[in-house]
Every structure is written in C-alpha cells, then in structure tokens.
C-alpha cells in the first residue's frame with residue numbers, strides 16, 4: 001500500500017513509500033482510508049518541533065475516516081462495511097487520562113493514518129455520524145474533540161454564557177459551532193476582516209481583528225457587558241495568555257489548548273486575584289468523542305472545510321496550513 005512516512009524532519013522529508021498492507025490483529029480492525037484532516041500538530045511533527053525524538057520512519061496524522069474492510073477474530077463492536085474515524089488517543093477510552101493512555105497518540109507516539117490502509121484497535125475507532133461525508137468526519141478526532149472538551153466536557157458551558165475563541169483555525173471554528181449549539185454567545189478574533197465576516201455568518205456576535213487591536217482583552221470584556229466572558233478557548237498560548245485573562249470574568253475558565261502565538265510571562269496576579277480557573281485540555285477520550293458525535297448528529301452539524309487536497313498533495317496541504325490562509329479545516333481525500 002501507499003503510505004506517507006516522515007523520513008527526516010522538514011516538509012521535504014515527508015515522502016510516499018510502499019509498505020505492506022497491514023493485517024488486523026485479533027482485537028484490531030482494518031480500515032480502507034478515504035479522507036484525512038490536518039492539525040497544526042501534524043505540521044509541528046513533520047518539522048521536528050513536536051517531538052524531536054520521533055521514531056522514524058513514522059506514518060503521520062492522527063485524523064482520518066474510512067471503511068472497515070476486515071476485523072480480527074475477537075472484535076465485536078464493528079464489522080466490515082462500517083464507516084469509522086480514528087481516535088487521537090487510540091488507548092484513551094474513558095475516564096481520566098493516564099500516563100499510559102497519553103502515550104497512545106496516533107501520528108507521533110504510534111503510527112499514524114496517512115496511508116491507504118490502517119489497522120487500529122477496536123477501541124480506537126468510532127462510528128461516523130451518518131450524515132457526514134468521509135472528509136467531514138475526518139475533521140472530528142482532534143480539532144472537534146478538543147473544542148468539545150474545552151467547552152462542554154471540562155468547560156461545562158451553559159446556555160446564555162459568553163465565550164471567546166481565538167483565530168479562525170480548526171479548533172476555533174469548531175468552538176464557535178459547538179458554543180452556538182449550546183446557546184452560548186460567541187466573541188471571536190482574527191487577523192483577517194474577511195474571515196471575521198465568515199465567522200459572523202456562522203453566528204459570532206462580536207468580532208475583533210487582533211492585528212488592529214493588540215489590546216483586544218479589554219475590548220472583549222466591553223463586549224461582554226463590562227463583566228468579561230465566561231470561558232476562553234485559548235489556542236494562542238504564551239503570546240495571548242494575558243489578553244485572554246483580561247477578557248475573562250471573575251471566576252471564569254481558561255481552557256488552555258495551543259501554542260500558536262509566541263511570547264510569555266503569564267500575569268499570575270490577574271489569575272489569582274480574579275479566581276480564574278486555568279484548565280489544560282489534551283484532546284479527549286473515546287467516551288467524549290461518542291457524546292460529541294451524538295450532538296453532531298442530533299443537530300445535523302457539518303464541519304467547516306476550507307479546502308480538500310488530493311492524496312499525493314499532502315506536502316502542499318501542510319504548506320497551505322503553514323500559510324494560515326485557511327478558515328476551519330483542511331482535508332486530504334483519496
């Protein structure tokens with residue numbers, strides 16, 4: 001089968017190779033992959049910035065969708081013909097994450113799915129919401145589940161809350177969609193007025209260009225009635241932390257997710273004096289994934305895909321992600 005491999009760091013080091021088609025073990029399922037989605041982590045991994053000790057050659061990507069074509073002798077929950085997605089952590093089924101489950105992430109610690117076939121543990125696949133295409137479903141394992149965990153599983157938002165999400169990448173656009181699904185008001189930032197207009201079409205009530213308004217934390221607080229927002233989906237990291245803290249209400253929650261913006265020096269005083277809860281989010285469990293899929297299906301929600309690349313254009317897809325011209329998700333399809 002054709003499989004992408006990271007053979008050395010740098011986008012030139014990502015190459016298509018011939019590998020034996022995998023045989024499913026007794027508790028594994030064999031998937032004929034149909035579509036994949038990119039996450040910022042895939043870019044960092046390929047460039048050697050995620051895990052500098054990555055075992056190579058390594059098949060990249062955590063997120064994909066396809067059809068089950070064979071199952072091992074002990075598999076009971078899936079059958080050939082089922083349409084499924086991978087899960088980011090193959091071994092994190094439910095409950096709290098452990099050191100062991102945190103080491104089961106696809107596309108870095110374990111072989112990823114950017115290949116014609118993937119053999120995954122029975123517990124590491126989830127049935128697709130029936131109304132989605134393979135490309136749409138391929139966006140769910142990492143970005144969607146992270147947004148769901150940040151807002152719903154850990155974030156516990158309520159109808160009527162106001163939430164802030166940063167930028168218009170994969171995680172943030174899912175956060176916008178899930179927040180609207182739960183009756184929350186959404187404030188969103190972007191470097192592009194054109195992208196902000198698209199975010200308003202998806203239901204954002206207040207939008208701010210963070211390039212034109214570097215002190216956007218105060219502005220967001222004003223939008224939220226001077227009180228501040230209830231929750232921030234914090235994908236920027238060091239470079240946005242203090243503005244996000246300034247945007248939050250007393251006792252609000254910061255779901256800490258990403259590292260898009262360089263910078264540092266957290267204003268610890270503002271965190272403790274305002275009783276802000278800083279909650280680290282690392283994707284989510286299979287149980288959360290199943291709950292999210294029920295909500296996606298019940299609300300007939302469709303992920304926002306910016307662009308779909310052909311299988312032999314994975315490098316171009318990663319370069320497109322690096323350019324940050326996208327709005328929502330970028331996919332690859334057979």
Ligand SMILES: NC(=O)c1ccc[n+]([C@@H]2O[C@H](COP(=O)([O-])OP(=O)(O)OC[C@H]3O[C@@H](n4cnc5c(N)ncnc54)[C@H](OP(=O)(O)O)[C@@H]3O)[C@@H](O)[C@H]2O)c1
Pocket residue numbers: 038039040041142143146166167168169170171172189190191192195210235236239240256257258259260261262281282283321324325326328
């Ligand atoms: N903890 C976890 O489990 C987890 C899971 C998924 C992702 N992540 C992390 O979350 C981050 C987002 O991932 P993603 O896959 O959604 O990335 P992505 O789709 O590549 O998002 C890129 C977008 O982020 C926005 N952005 C970049 N720099 C920014 C800044 N300084 N301030 C505000 N927005 C900025 C830009 O939006 P505009 O063009 O609109 O300005 C850019 O287009 C990454 O750091 C990723 O590693 C973490």
